[in-house]
Amino acid sequence: MGFLLFLALLVFAWQGLYWLGVELLQWWKPYALPSPLGVAKSFLDLCQDGRLFEAAGNSLLRGIAGYALALAIGMALGIIIHQSKYLQKNLKPMVLGVQTLPSVCWVPFSILWFGLTDQAILFVVVMGSAFSVAISVDNAIQNVQPIYTKAALTLGADKRQLYFYVILPACLPELVAGMKQGWSFAWRALMAGEVMTTSVGLGQTLIMGRDLADINQVMLVMVVIVLAGVIIDKCFFLAIERRILRKRGLL
Amino acid sequence: MALVLEGLCKRFGNSEKDTLHKIDLKVETGEFVCIVGTSGCGKSTLLNLVAGLEQPTQGRVLLDGEEVSKPGADRTVMFQEHGLFPWLSVIDNVKFGMRLAGLPKEEQEKKARHYLEMVRLWDYRDYPIHQISGGMRQRTALARSLTMESKVLLMDEPFSALDKQTSNRLREELQRIWMETKQTILFITHSVEEAVYLADRIVVFAPDSGKVAEIVTVGLPRPRHVYAPEFVDLRHRILEEVRGEAI
Numbered sequence: 001m002g003f004l005l006f007l008a009l010l011v012f013a014w015q016g017l018y019w020l021g022v023e024l025l026q027w028w029k030p031y032a033l034p035s036p037l038g039v040a041k042s043f044l045d046l047c048q049d050g051r052l053f054e055a056a057g058n059s060l061l062r063g064i065a066g067y068a069l070a071l072a073i074g075m076a077l078g079i080i081i082h083q084s085k086y087l088q089k090n091l092k093p094m095v096l097g098v099q100t101l102p103s104v105c106w107v108p109f110s111i112l113w114f115g116l117t118d119q120a121i122l123f124v125v126v127m128g129s130a131f132s133v134a135i136s137v138d139n140a141i142q143n144v145q146p147i148y149t150k151a152a153l154t155l156g157a158d159k160r161q162l163y164f165y166v167i168l169p170a171c172l173p174e175l176v177a178g179m180k181q182g183w184s185f186a187w188r189a190l191m192a193g194e195v196m197t198t199s200v201g202l203g204q205t206l207i208m209g210r211d212l213a214d215i216n217q218v219m220l221v222m223v224v225i226v227l228a229g230v231i232i233d234k235c236f237f238l239a240i241e242r243r244i245l246r247k248r249g250l251l
Numbered sequence: 252m253a254l255v256l257e258g259l260c261k262r263f264g265n266s267e268k269d270t271l272h273k274i275d276l277k278v279e280t281g282e283f284v285c286i287v288g289t290s291g292c293g294k295s296t297l298l299n300l301v302a303g304l305e306q307p308t309q310g311r312v313l314l315d316g317e318e319v320s321k322p323g324a325d326r327t328v329m330f331q332e333h334g335l336f337p338w339l340s341v342i343d344n345v346k347f348g349m350r351l352a353g354l355p356k357e358e359q360e361k362k363a364r365h366y367l368e369m370v371r372l373w374d375y376r377d378y379p380i381h382q383i384s385g386g387m388r389q390r391t392a393l394a395r396s397l398t399m400e401s402k403v404l405l406m407d408e409p410f411s412a413l414d415k416q417t418s419n420r421l422r423e424e425l426q427r428i429w430m431e432t433k434q435t436i437l438f439i440t441h442s443v444e445e446a447v448y449l450a451d452r453i454v455v456f457a458p459d460s461g462k463v464a465e466i467v468t469v470g471l472p473r474p475r476h477v478y479a480p481e482f483v484d485l486r487h488r489i490l491e492e493v494r495g496e497a498i
Contacts, residue, residue, distance in 0.1 A: 151334035154302055155348035155399060156324030165351070169338045248337045249381025 011036045031213045038216035039223070046220065051205065056224060059190060059201040062118065066125025067186040074130040074182060078137025092138065095131050103128030103189035107196045121193035121201075128189025129182045136178025140171035173244050180237035187229050202228075253435045254278040254301065254403050258310035261296050261461075270296050272461040273310070276454060278403065281433040285446035288456030289493060294439045298407050301437060302328050314402055324348055327399040331408040333392040335380050342367065342376035345395045366394040369428055386417040393425070403435040411441065422448055426474060443490045447482060448475050458495045465492055 018035035046052035114120035194203020209217030245251040370390040410418035457464035
């Protein structure tokens with residue numbers, strides 16, 4: 001409740017600033033400062049012709065597809081790295097290094113490979129997220145307490161049982177945290193990709209706002225991008241995380 | 252003869268001397284053998300070698316005549332830190348080894364019940380691990396080890412992390428359970444009292460040498476009482492040996 005009030009006050013102050021700075025004193029040009037009412041109008045316009053939903057839907061689907069691919073690749077890579085001391089010593093630092101590359105830097109490379117296509121965006125999403133997933137998978141497995149492994153081995157576990165019945169559940173909390181981080185990387189990479197290409201999506205709607213010098217549309221799309229990211233983070237990942245931790249008495 | 256150690260040596264990495272030096276030991280089926288010594292005497296290393304969690308530098312471990320090289324359910328270990336899985340309930344932890352072995356569901360259920368009743372935890376079977384006390388966790392771990400009906404059960408200071416009362420209570424229960432099951436047990440402890448209370452034979456490690464100082468047969472009838480004069484005498488005699496000095 002307190003938060004909603006805070007939000008209302010903020011919106012109110014923002015509208016006041018717009019009214020004062022743009023309309024009354026004419027300090028700024030109307031295209032330089034968005035206003036809550038303008039954003040709301042832009043929202044209604046974009047809803048009416050269904051463009052916002054189409055864009056958001058496309059982006060979400062693309063994001064989920066790219067993220068799923070990144071998860072599969074990242075997990076496989078993480079497990080492979082974990083299997084071998086040699087790879088851990090030599091490949092992991094490289095993966096860590098590539099992970100520091102901002103995902104937008106993959107865009108030129110991706111466009112040269114795939115052109116201005118959906119695949120180009122997917123590629124950026126996968127590159128932006130898979131390495132972070134791989135690193136967290138390797139870390140999560142490494143942080144499993146040795147006592148669990150020892151106990152399972154002396155209870156007769158073979159290698160497969162050790163992985164599925166002990167290591168996987170033992171590292172689950174950390175794994176979910178890693179997946180969550182992977183998603184936030186994927187979502188950022190997705191926007192980087194969409195901004196640079198022409199497929200219908202939130203990123204492209206954002207750029208269209210710039211081309212039309214419509215700062216309210218730009219602002220609106222930014223808000224939608226934030227909301228979508230937050231909602232998925234809270235409703236999906238946080239819920240799973242809390243459930244796992246509560247079951248183990250860690251919350 | 253259930254378990255035979257032959258000239259067992261272990262030297263770690265760049266160490267100058269053996270952590271364990273030429274240990275020979277035979278444990279009969281149904282026997283309760285305690286290994287006692289101060290910390291750093293190599294007793295836990297011995298248990299890890301028997302468990303197959305580590306490999307000897309020389310010598311070998313034989314179980315029913317077969318050489319041991321890796322961990323297995325025929326030598327289940329009960330650890331000082333219970334090693335229970337926090338994502339499973341009490342009963343699912345107890346069933347864990349049986350599940351790995353692919354036992355039929357009804358049999359898992361039956362055995363889990365049998366051993367949970369034996370450690371008096373049947374009423375707590377559905378509790379998550381984090382909601383039961385330290386003593387109950389060790390009892391769960393004991394029940395889990397017992398379900399394996401191993402050729403030899405290895406216990407690595409299982410009561411050392413508990414408070415004195417709980418630990419005394421648990422060793423009484425262990426004595427009762429051992430008298431019921433006649434499970435072969437190799438039990439590591441630093442407590443001479445615990446060893447004299449539980450063991451048929453006590454393997455006394457000399458401090459810092461990695462060698463056995465003496466093997467003592469405890470002739471006292473069970474159930475034993477820690478204040479009986481013979482108990483106190485034996486305890487004192489072994490304590491001297493463990494410390495490597497006269498008291």
